[in-house]
Structure formats: C-alpha cells, structure tokens
Amino acid sequence: MATRTRHHLKERIARLEQRYGRPVPPPADPFELVLLENCAYLVDDKRRATVFRRLKRTVGTRPDAILRTPLPLLADVIRDGGMLPQRRAEKLHTAADLALEVGVATLRRLVKQSPAEARKILKRFPGIGDPGADKILLFCRGGLGLGPDSNALRVLVRLGYGRESSDYPATYRSAVEASAPELPTDVSWLIRAHQLLRRHGQEVCKRARPLCDRCPLTSGCRWYLARAAQSRPAGSLPGA
Ligand code: SF4
The missing domain is CATH 1.10.340.30 (Hypothetical protein; domain 2)
Structure with missing residues (x-):
C-alpha cells in the first residue's frame, strides 16, 4: 500500500515536470x-x-x-x-x-x-x-519535507493531502503530515517537487478559479472529483 501511494505523488510530480519542464535549482544559502x-x-x-x-x-x-x-x-x-x-x-x-x-x-x-x-x-x-x-x-539540503508555500499548499490540499481550514498553520501542518509518508529521501526531487507544485498553484490551480480543464492532475484530484460529482445530474453514473 505504501509503495502504491508513493508512486502516486511521484507520478503527479512527473506529470507537472512534463508540463513545465525541469525547474532551475534555487539559491542554496x-x-x-x-x-x-x-x-x-x-x-x-x-x-x-x-x-x-x-x-x-x-x-x-x-x-x-x-x-x-x-x-x-x-x-x-x-x-x-x-x-x-x-x-x-x-x-x-x-x-x-x-x-x-x-x-x-x-x-x-x-x-x-x-x-x-x-x-x-x-x-x-x-x-x-x-x-x-x-x-x-x-x-539548503538540510530538510526532507516539501516546505510548500501558499501556492503549493493549495495544490496539495486540493489533491487530497491534508484538510483546508481557516487556520493557515493547521492547514499547513495537515498537508505536511499527510504528504510525508509519500516523500522520498532524494532532496533534489523534493526541491523540484516544491518548485513544480508552486508553479502549478500560481499558473493553473489558482485560488479563486482553478483552471482544471488545463490540469494534468484531474485524475484522482479530490477537489476536482468533488466538483464533478456535484455537477452531475442526480442518478447519473460517473463517466456516463
Ligand atoms: S484538477 Fe483542478 S483543483 Fe485539482 S490540482 Fe488540477 S487545477 Fe487544481
């Protein structure tokens, strides 16, 4: 089970890298x-x-x-x-x-x-x-978490890592805890994941109106699936 979930986050980040390309490494001081x-x-x-x-x-x-x-x-x-x-x-x-x-x-x-x-x-x-x-x-390669900023955090929470609340630190903690079991120890990958999630939050998964029709992560996105279920006519089946 752990292997399957780890694969999920890695696959999502791989899709973002396909979309945006490999980010330039950030400053490290x-x-x-x-x-x-x-x-x-x-x-x-x-x-x-x-x-x-x-x-x-x-x-x-x-x-x-x-x-x-x-x-x-x-x-x-x-x-x-x-x-x-x-x-x-x-x-x-x-x-x-x-x-x-x-x-x-x-x-x-x-x-x-x-x-x-x-x-x-x-x-x-x-x-x-x-x-x-x-x-x-x-x-600086001293941490092994995603350290998401507000844009990356929004993407993580919408995908299903953690719970959004009006308390930002609580939302942050919940996403960090929920994503931790899926994180590898490859720091270079973690840095790229941070950068890609942030860019995705800035450009596509925007705060007020996420552009889900342009997103490569719809499959399995908790936020997207919940909205899709709400907009389906009563009694219809998913995908019908
Ligand atoms: S499907 Fe929509 S809500 Fe989910 S990550 Fe993509 S843009 Fe964000």
Whole structure:
C-alpha cells in the first residue's frame, strides 16, 4: 500500500515536470534566502529576483555590509520590490543584526547538521515562519519535507493531502503530515517537487478559479472529483 501511494505523488510530480519542464535549482544559502524573502513584498518571482540581484550587486549580502548601509539608501536599492521600501529596509537591517549575532557560517553549518536547531533560528528572522523555515532548510539540503508555500499548499490540499481550514498553520501542518509518508529521501526531487507544485498553484490551480480543464492532475484530484460529482445530474453514473 505504501509503495502504491508513493508512486502516486511521484507520478503527479512527473506529470507537472512534463508540463513545465525541469525547474532551475534555487539559491542554496540560508542567509541569502532570508534576504530574498525580505527584500520584496507581494511581487512576482521575477521582480523579487531582480531586486535581490540589485541588492547583491550594490550592497552585497554580508550582514556587516547591509548594516553599514543607511536605511534610506537601502530602501532606494530595493525600491522596486513592492510596497513600503523603508519597512523592508528595516527588516534587512534586523535580519543582518541577527545574522551577526548567530554567525552566517554557523547558520550554514546548522542547516545541514542540525536542521531542528536551524529551524528555530530561522524563525527568528523577519518574515520567516514555519513554511519559510522549512523551505530554506529544503533548498539548503538540510530538510526532507516539501516546505510548500501558499501556492503549493493549495495544490496539495486540493489533491487530497491534508484538510483546508481557516487556520493557515493547521492547514499547513495537515498537508505536511499527510504528504510525508509519500516523500522520498532524494532532496533534489523534493526541491523540484516544491518548485513544480508552486508553479502549478500560481499558473493553473489558482485560488479563486482553478483552471482544471488545463490540469494534468484531474485524475484522482479530490477537489476536482468533488466538483464533478456535484455537477452531475442526480442518478447519473460517473463517466456516463
Ligand atoms: S484538477 Fe483542478 S483543483 Fe485539482 S490540482 Fe488540477 S487545477 Fe487544481
């Protein structure tokens, strides 16, 4: 039985990879991932990456370099990253301050050698909760979960992993727990699965109106099958 369910998630991810292609591996440095998270707000991935590159090029990603940069100048460097650049600049200072306290090298070591300890530290950085910490651990190859963001989480829950509720952390935990037994220990696969589920949630399995007619995962999708059953005339058989 376990083999069959493991095959199901792997097959679904394989279908997504067929659709979208193999994703480019993400950055793998824990402090840079913290900066990436905080340098922009409510913008798409492309703009976030552009803002991060400008930060890296003009200021650098060393905590001392960030702290030496006055807030108005830092806010100007990251100005294209959405709302409240001054507030985002303050968060970068807060993150740099904590990175100096912990030590970037220590953080890099902990994500690989002691993920549970690293997770606690990561959650002290601005903008990093359970999902963010899990994602950073995964990208740095210290975690063995999917660490789904909100887009990937929506896909997982609709497919049938976990239960949606008005309590986001509870929904997150339920999906993480429900998918865990099917996950392999191949970190590269897990990273790709995270990226593919996220992209699918952004482009097809959208929050308000999922585009199920364009989805390669309809077969076995709990959400899709429930809607299909509701729209069938009373008394008719599935597929009739
Ligand atoms: S069938 Fe629809 S609800 Fe299910 S994963 Fe695809 S887009 Fe999302």
